[in-house]
Amino acid sequence: MTDPQQAMMESIAMNYLLVERSFSEPEVVAARASAEPQQMYVDLQARCPVRDLGDNMYALLRLEDVLFLNKHHGVEQASKYLGSDRPAIPLGLDGPEHRKYRKMLDPVFAAKRIATLEEPVRQLANEMIDRFITDGKVDAYSAWCEPLPSTIFLRIMGLPMDDLENFLHFKRLTLGGDPNEDLTIDQRLQNRGEAVVWIQNYFNAELDRRESAPPQEDIIGWLLTTEVEGDRLDRRDLLDILGLLMIAGLDTVAGSLACMLSFLARHPEQRARVVADPSLMHGAVEELMRFESPVTEGMRVTTEEVALPSGTVLPPGANVLVSWSSANLDAATFPDPLTVDFQRSPNPHIGFASGFHRCLGSHLARLELVTALNAWHARIPDYSVAPGVELVYGGNPRAPHQLPLVWG
DSSP states (O other): OOHHHHHHHHHHHHHHHHHHHHTOSHHHHHHHTSSOOHHHHHHHHHHOSEEEEETTEEEEOSHHHHHHHHTOTTEEOOOBSTTSSSBOTTTTOOHHHHHHHHHHHGGGGOHHHHGGGHHHHHHHHHHHHHTTGGGTEEEHIIIIITHHHHHHHHHHHTOOGGGHHHHHHHHHHHHOOOTTOOOOHHHHHHHHHHHHHHHHHHHHHHHHHHHTSOOOSSHHHHHHHOEETTEEOOHHHHHHHHHHHHHHHHHHHHHHHHHHHHHHHHOHHHHHHHHHOGGGHHHHHHHHHHHHOSSOEEEEEESSOEEOTTSOEEOTTOEEEEEHHHHTTOTTTSSSTTSOOTTOSSOOOOTTOOGGGOOTTHHHHHHHHHHHHHHHHHHOOSEEEOTTOOOOEETTTTEESOOEEEEO
């Protein structure tokens, strides 16, 4: 392993350590694995909005502090590509380099361009529902929430559907998250290393094939022909962009779908509202992104002293966990934060992160969530969690990796 790779593996290990220290109390660990952790985050905020974890590590729990930090020029995202010494483009870049690549990539995921995917998403959601609707039961995570967004993303990338299971395996190695897997940090790092080798070999072979084939009308085809400040992307840049897009496309919507479907299964009175009026699903998705916060936290590193609005001063070189889950329950911004209101307005949640590194694919995620959930409720309006099952959540994105649902 090279010195830069070793440094990045240590950085990833630091991320795991930050999470463990931030939420170390047994009752907090239990709450984070449950279907309803929200009260725990509200209580943590009240006790200590900025947690000094020792060894120059901190956790931010209030929205005002999180927003401030994410727009501060003395803070870096500092995310590399999985466990390698390469940056995840654009997520792992800061400053002018980050702006350069965001300017290139933002139009690809613009709302108007993404809108053309609504009907394909609806058709795919229904095709998958056809496979299990007559059974009256399904593990919704493995049969619907996980494969649906991954299939959509492979299609828009221009990759063969036969590779779906390989990519899902890659995602599981990379992000883990299944609470049934009790892995050490070393085992997680080893899994990430295996994932790096596989995904880079896969995309190198795909790019080699594309170079000698006619151009395709998909994201990879577009990346091969686009320019950044007059220059074509080189192979390293292509790999760094494709690796990030695949991770984002394979897991964040899957986790969000599972969280939202689980909530609606457990709250029939709320579900009845979106069944009766599907136009409410837009507001429901926004509110459940706030309340459930499927992507739970991010990591930042200070490059200079940063004085937070709450009064805490972070020293240079501080490793900082920013909790989207907690910030989205801040009563200073969200009145009655523990109440789920599908018509909450305004609703300035940061379920898609905030600041310079706000989610590139938020328009795609919203379209997939609204369209897929409305398709589900048009076909299966009355469902619940299987009797006797206690859902267990894990990972970031947060999700119940087993979601057994039943209907009459």
